[in-house]
Amino acid sequence: MLSERELERYDRQIMIFGREGQEKLKNSKVAVVGVGGLGSPVAYYLAAAGIGTLLLIDEQEPELSNLNRQILHWEEDVGKNPKPLSAKWKLGRFNSDIKIETFVGRLTAGNIDDVLDGVDVIVDCLDNFATRFLLDDYAHRKRIPLVHGAVEGTFGQVTTVVPGLTKSLREVFGSVREKSGKLPIIGAAAGVVGSIQAMEVLKLLTGIGEPLTNRLLIIDLAYNTFDVVELR
């Protein structure tokens, strides 16, 4: 049941989701895997939307050069507070009606079942495909939807994997070469891609609209192009 305070807080979106939809959000648990450039806007907007439980996963501490895009981390966190804890501190003050769980560490084949236990949707905010495929395998094994996002420079891509209904990430990006070294990235581009990922989660949980299933959205903000490729 939603409290009077929650009914007021979420009033403008209850106009879209209905009380029933808002209660679904409250009763959901969403894992944000990677709390960096994509994870920051994803976690921020999901906290704003009233997702009942957020699970934030990352192994790193923020660096100064992260702050052009990782907007949940501040100067005082640099080199000190692991990203999930840094994010939890802000989000807990932003929305005290939601639960925020954290896992500081690397996801592995050995711990993923324990760490992601009970999650309804996984959001891929990672920076490497090796760990993405680990999430992909888990999502298919447990039949949980996975919202994939990636960003580089002024470009980004988003697709939503629903086991049994769509291709796996491995089928679409199976032969991607891992890039090494520093990638260029603009914070606002991560903000756009992360905001689209957050919308995908809200659509999956409430049933509004159509998620990007079997479709890959390709964005280039240098030229304002948004293209959708069919993945079937």
Next chain:
Amino acid sequence: MKVTVRYFARYRSLVGKSEEELEVPDGITVGELVEILKERHPVLKNEVFAEEDDLADVNVSRNGRYVRFDEVLRDGDIVAIFPPVSGG
């Protein structure tokens, strides 16, 4: 036959245009078209596509649908090439 090639993201920046129409041999595959593009735009060959015959780092759609490299093209097809991005 004629095909339209559309360049996305980094490829667009490197090639310097968003699309072009090309006259290519009838019945070529997506993989063969990629070879033609590498010859036509050495910048793709040198900076984007993997070495030798490894075409791993390119995703291709034909008429808006994601395809593999062995797919045969037809006259009038619109082929888009885009680099998978991996950052977060």
